[in-house]
Amino acid sequence: xxxxxxxxxxxxxxxxESDFELSLDVPSDLGYVGPAxxxxxxxxxxxxxxxxxxxxxxxTALAEALxxxxxxxxxxxPRRVVHVRVEAGRDAVHIHVTDAGQGxxxxxxxxxxxxxxxxxxxxxxxxxxxxxxxHVAFSAAGNSICLTLRAG
Amino acid sequence: MTFSLTKSKNGVVVVGVDGQLIVGNRQDLKQKxxxxxxxxxxxxxxxxxxxxxIDSSGLxxxxxxxxxxxxxxxxxxxxxxxxxxxxxxxxxxxxxxxSITSTPAEALAAF
Numbered sequence: 001x002x003x004x005x006x007x008x009x010x011x012x013x014x015x016x017e018s019d020f021e022l023s024l025d026v027p028s029d030l031g032y033v034g035p036a037x038x039x040x041x042x043x044x045x046x047x048x049x050x051x052x053x054x055x056x057x058x059x060t061a062l063a064e065a066l067x068x069x070x071x072x073x074x075x076x077x078p079r080r081v082v083h084v085r086v087e088a089g090r091d092a093v094h095i096h097v098t099d100a101g102q103g104x105x106x107x108x109x110x111x112x113x114x115x116x117x118x119x120x121x122x123x124x125x126x127x128x129x130x131x132x133x134x135h136v137a138f139s140a141a142g143n144s145i146c147l148t149l150r151a152g
Numbered sequence: 153m154t155f156s157l158t159k160s161k162n163g164v165v166v167v168g169v170d171g172q173l174i175v176g177n178r179q180d181l182k183q184k185x186x187x188x189x190x191x192x193x194x195x196x197x198x199x200x201x202x203x204x205x206i207d208s209s210g211l212x213x214x215x216x217x218x219x220x221x222x223x224x225x226x227x228x229x230x231x232x233x234x235x236x237x238x239x240x241x242x243x244x245x246x247x248x249x250x251s252i253t254s255t256p257a258e259a260l261a262a263f
Contacts, residue, residue, distance in 0.1 A: 034176045056205055056236040059172070063207040067175040113245040121216045124208035124244055131243045 001031040007039050012087065018047050022086040026066060028074040033066045040086060040095075048088055048151045058093070061132040061147050064125045065097040073099025073143055092134075095147040103142025155181050157188060164195040164263050166256055169203045173210035182213050185228075186220070194226030197259040201232035211246060218250065227251070231259040 005024060012019035022043060026036045037059050044054045066082060074080040080100040087094045110117060112124045130136050135148035155177075156168040165188050173181060185196060198214070200206075218228045229251045233241065241247040253259040 030175045032176075034172065034174055037174075052236070060205045060207055060240075063172075063174050063205070067207065067209060071175075113243075118245055118249065119215055119219060121212035122209070124211055128208045128211075128240065128244065131240075 001027075001029060001035075003027050005032065005036055005039055007043075009043065012089070018088065018090050020088050022084070022088070024084040025081045026070070026084060028070045028077050028080050028082065030067060030070055030076075033063050033070070036066060036084070037062050040084065043086075044088070044093075048090065048093055049149060050152060053149065053152070057132045058095075058149060061129050061149075062095060062097075064129040064132075065095070065145055065147060068125050068129075068145075069097050069099035069101075072104065073101030075101065091151050093149045093151075095149075096144060097147070098139075098144040101143050103139070105142060106138055155184055157184055159193070160260055162195075162260070162263065163193070164197055164260055165193045166197045166199055166260070168199045168201070171203065172205050172207075173200075173203060173213070174205070174207040175209040178210050178213040182217060185217050189221060189224060189226070194221070194224060195263050196221060196226065196228040197256050198228065198230050199232045199256040200230065200234075200237060201256070203232075203234075203237065206237060206240065208244075211240070211244060215246065215249065227263070229253065229259045229262070231256040 008023040010021050012021050022040060024036060026032050041054055041059050049058060069082040083098045085096040109126050112127050133147045134150045137146045154170045158166050160166060221228045231253045232255060
């Protein structure tokens with residue numbers, strides 16, 4: 001982990017007091033997941049999401065999405081980056097995480113809580129993600145995920 | 153994010169997780185616990201009192217360590233999960249795989 005992360009912060013065009021946008025490129029190295037999550041979470045110290053949801057839901061969901069994008073999307077390729085775009089508004093926060101991979105079919109991921117899969121080490125990421133945010137959407141190509149956390 | 157290992161009087165290794173247990177540091181935890189297992193320890197408590205969040209790969213490492221420790225005739229228990237982390241274990245049904253107590257002291261007393 002040598003490249004410094006640069007978070008771009010701008011007021012949203014809609015101009016509301018609590019509206020802003022964040023943009024961050026994360027190298028395809030899992031060592032960046034923790035620092036990238038902190039950099040973004042620190043922008044939510046007050047406002048649209050409760051401290052508890054920032055501490056747990058936002059941090060965990062973002063860590064899952066980044067790890068998936070780096071490992072499965074970009075396959076740890078150092079020439080590829082993961083792009084994160086956050087839109088914070090009065091009613092909700094939308095987090096878009098986009099990788100440069102081929103995408104995948106989220107419907108094909110098996111349920112990790114089935115008895116035969118419970119003792120497996122991997123395969124829980126998407127399940128955890130879905131349970132932590134209010135809405136999850138994928139781009140048609142499957143290489144971009146949008147997480148929505150409603151205000152509160 | 154650091155891990156501290158301390159050995160209690162009755163030989164139980166208590167591992168404190170300070171910060172988060174995620175994809176970027178899980179190997180460090182795994183190695184520390186496996187080293188202690190190699191050195192002869194069999195009873196482990198992982199203390200999450202100071203843990204903010206755990207991601208799915210952190211959960212995965214706990215599953216794999218628990219299996220390895222059981223294979224050696226040992227046991228791994230979890231303690232100090234806050235309400236959100238407890239919910240995460242329940243949602244993923246991992247609460248059925250682990251013995252979970254509210255404090256590390258309770259986990260130690262139960263060994």
